[in-house]
Amino acid sequence: MSSGHALATDPAMQDEFNPFLSMARGFNTAADHLGLDEGIRDVLQQPDRELKVTMPVRMDDGTVKVFTGYRIQHNTLRGPCKGGIRFAPDVNPDEVRALSAWMTWKCSVVNIPFGGGKGGVICDPRTMSTGELERLTRAYTIAIMDILGPDRDVPAPDMNTGEQTMAWIMDTYSMHARSTTTAIVTGKPLSIGGSLGRREATGRGVMISANEALKMIGMRPENTRVVVQGSGNVGGIGAQLLHQEGYRIVSISDMYGCIHNTHGLDVPAVLLHLRENGRLDGFREAEHLPNTEQLDLDCDLLVPAATENQITSKNANTIKPKLIVEGANGPTTAVASDILTDRGIVVVPDILANAGGVTVSYFEWVQDRMGYFWTEEIVNSRLEQIMVQSFAEVSTTAKKYDVCLRTAAYIVAIDRVATVYRMRGLFS
Ligand code: GLU
Numbered sequence: 001m002s003s004g005h006a007l008a009t010d011p012a013m014q015d016e017f018n019p020f021l022s023m024a025r026g027f028n029t030a031a032d033h034l035g036l037d038e039g040i041r042d043v044l045q046q047p048d049r050e051l052k053v054t055m056p057v058r059m060d061d062g063t064v065k066v067f068t069g070y071r072i073q074h075n076t077l078r079g080p081c082k083g084g085i086r087f088a089p090d091v092n093p094d095e096v097r098a099l100s101a102w103m104t105w106k107c108s109v110v111n112i113p114f115g116g117g118k119g120g121v122i123c124d125p126r127t128m129s130t131g132e133l134e135r136l137t138r139a140y141t142i143a144i145m146d147i148l149g150p151d152r153d154v155p156a157p158d159m160n161t162g163e164q165t166m167a168w169i170m171d172t173y174s175m176h177a178r179s180t181t182t183a184i185v186t187g188k189p190l191s192i193g194g195s196l197g198r199r200e201a202t203g204r205g206v207m208i209s210a211n212e213a214l215k216m217i218g219m220r221p222e223n224t225r226v227v228v229q230g231s232g233n234v235g236g237i238g239a240q241l242l243h244q245e246g247y248r249i250v251s252i253s254d255m256y257g258c259i260h261n262t263h264g265l266d267v268p269a270v271l272l273h274l275r276e277n278g279r280l281d282g283f284r285e286a287e288h289l290p291n292t293e294q295l296d297l298d299c300d301l302l303v304p305a306a307t308e309n310q311i312t313s314k315n316a317n318t319i320k321p322k323l324i325v326e327g328a329n330g331p332t333t334a335v336a337s338d339i340l341t342d343r344g345i346v347v348v349p350d351i352l353a354n355a356g357g358v359t360v361s362y363f364e365w366v367q368d369r370m371g372y373f374w375t376e377e378i379v380n381s382r383l384e385q386i387m388v389q390s391f392a393e394v395s396t397t398a399k400k401y402d403v404c405l406r407t408a409a410y411i412v413a414i415d416r417v418a419t420v421y422r423m424r425g426l427f428s
Pocket of ligand 1: 154186329355359
C-alpha cells in the first residue's frame with residue numbers, strides 16, 4: 001500500500017487541481033498493475049469525441065446572451081455513453097473530460113452496459129430565471145442532439161440540473177425525433193418515464209458503500225461520527241439515509257457554511273429547515289462554522305459530497321476521519337489520495353461510492369425501453385445487490401494487488417474495458 005510511485009515529474013503532482021490529470025494518474029497506476037501496453041493506454045485514456053457548442057439564448061430582459069457548452073464522449077466500448085450534464089460558472093474542458101472518463105470507469109466498476117460521457121454548460125443558474133434555464137437547456141439539447149440517442153449517448157442530471165432539466169431535454173429531443181423518446185435521458189420525473197428510487201439512488205449507494213466499508217474495517221454505525229460536505233441530492237439524501245441507519249451525523253454543509261453538533265444532528269429537521277429556508281443558516285440546534293473549518297472537524301467518516309478538489313495536499317495530512325466515502329466526483333486530488341493511503345485512511349473512491357445514481361439510471365433506461373416499470377422495492381434491492389457485489393469485487397482486488405480501494409476500483413474497471421477492446425479489435 002505504498003505510494004512510492006509519487007514522482008515529482010508526474011503532471012498530476014505539478015498541476016494538482018486539474019481533474020483530468022488526477023484521473024490519468026489513477027488510470028496509469030492501475031494500468032501499471034495490469035501491465036497494459038502504451039497503445040491500449042492511449043485508446044482508453046483519451047475521450048473518443050469532444051463537442052463544444054455555443055448557444056444564443058434570449059434572456060428575460062430581451063437581450064441575447066451566448067453560452068458555451070460541452071458534451072464529451074469518453075468511451076463507447078461497453079455500450080452507449082452515459083453521464084450527467086452540469087450547469088456551473090466554472091465548467092471547463094478538462095473538468096468535463098475527467099468527468100466523462102470517470103463515467104466510463106464508474107459504469108464498468110458496477111458492470112452496467114454503458115460507456116462514459118459528460119456534459120457541461122458554463123452558466124450561473126442562481127442568477128437565471130426558470131424561463132431562461134428552459135431556453136438554455138433546449139438550445140443545448142438541439143446543439144448536441146446529433147450525438148445523442150438511447151443507443152448512443154444518454155444524459156442525466158448532475159450539479160445544478162435535475163428532473164425538470166431532464167424533462168425539457170426529453171421533450172426537445174422527442175419533438176425533433178417526432179416520437180416520444182423517454183430513454184434519451186435518465187433522472188426524469190416519474191410521470192414521463194422516470195424510475196422510482198432514482199432521486200435517492202446516489203445517496204443510497206453512498207450509504208450502502210459506507211455500510212460495506214464499516215464491516216470491512218470492523219466499525220459500527222452507532223459509533224461512527226460523520227461529517228457530510230454538501231447537502232444536495234447526494235449529501236442531503238446520503239446524510240438522511242446514514243442517519244436512518246444509526247450513524248451520528250455531526251456536521252453537514254451547504255455553499256454558505258456548515259453546521260456542527262457533536263451529539264449528532266437531527267437530520268430530518270435539518271433537511272426540513274433547508275427546504276423551507278433554502279440554506280442551513282438559522283438552524284438552531286447546532287453551531288455555525290465557515291466551510292473552511294468543516295473538514296478539520298473530528299469525525300470517523302467523512303463524506304465529501306459537493307465538488308472536486310476538496311481533499312488536497314493542503315489538508316490531507318491533517319483531516320481526522322478513519323474512513324472517507326466519496327459522494328462527489330473527484331473530491332480528492334491524486335496527490336492527496338497518496339497521502340491518505342500512506343496515513344492508512346480507507347477511501348471508498350467516487351467511481352464506486354457514488355455509482356448508485358448511474359446504476360438506477362441504467363434501471364430507468366431499461367424500464368423505458370421495456371415500457372414496463374418496477375416497484376421501488378425491486379429498484380432498491382437490485383441496486384443494493386449491485387453495490388454490495390461491486391464493493392466485494394473491489395476489496396478482493398485491493399487485497400490481491402495490495403493496493404488501496406481507488407487503485408483496485410480502477411483495476412476492475414479498466415480490465416473490463418480492456419477485455420472488451422481486445423475482443424472487439426480495431427475496426428479500421
Ligand atoms: N451525474 C451522475 C454521476 O456523476 C449520474 C450520471 C447518470 O446517471 O448517468 O454519476
